[in-house]
Amino acid sequence: MDAELLRVAFRLGFLVAILALITLPFQRPESAEFVVTVMALVIGLVFVGLVAVLVRLSSPPIPRSRDKAPPSGYNTNVPTGSDGRELWKKSSERSDTT
Numbered sequence: 001m002d003a004e005l006l007r008v009a010f011r012l013g014f015l016v017a018i019l020a021l022i023t024l025p026f027q028r029p030e031s032a033e034f035v036v037t038v039m040a041l042v043i044g045l046v047f048v049g050l051v052a053v054l055v056r057l058s059s060p061p062i063p064r065s066r067d068k069a070p071p072s073g074y075n076t077n078v079p080t081g082s083d084g085r086e087l088w089k090k091s092s093e094r095s096d097t098t
Helices: 003-026 032-058 085-097
Strands: none
Touching: 003 032
């Protein structure tokens, strides 16, 4: 399906649902307007759900990651088991001798 058409349908469904939610507290529960507002809210939410399913089905699948192993450690440039203190000690020894 066309992405622009789905985007418009999604916005329209949200508009119906939001407007129904805004007017719902101002309706008397025993009135016919309350029933119509609740029905509009349900229809808007169902419409948004259907559009979301259509978007998911029409989009290409997400590619899988091909990483063999996740990087280890906070800083991936430092080898595992080394926290960089040796490098700091060597650099501080050089500065002390000069």
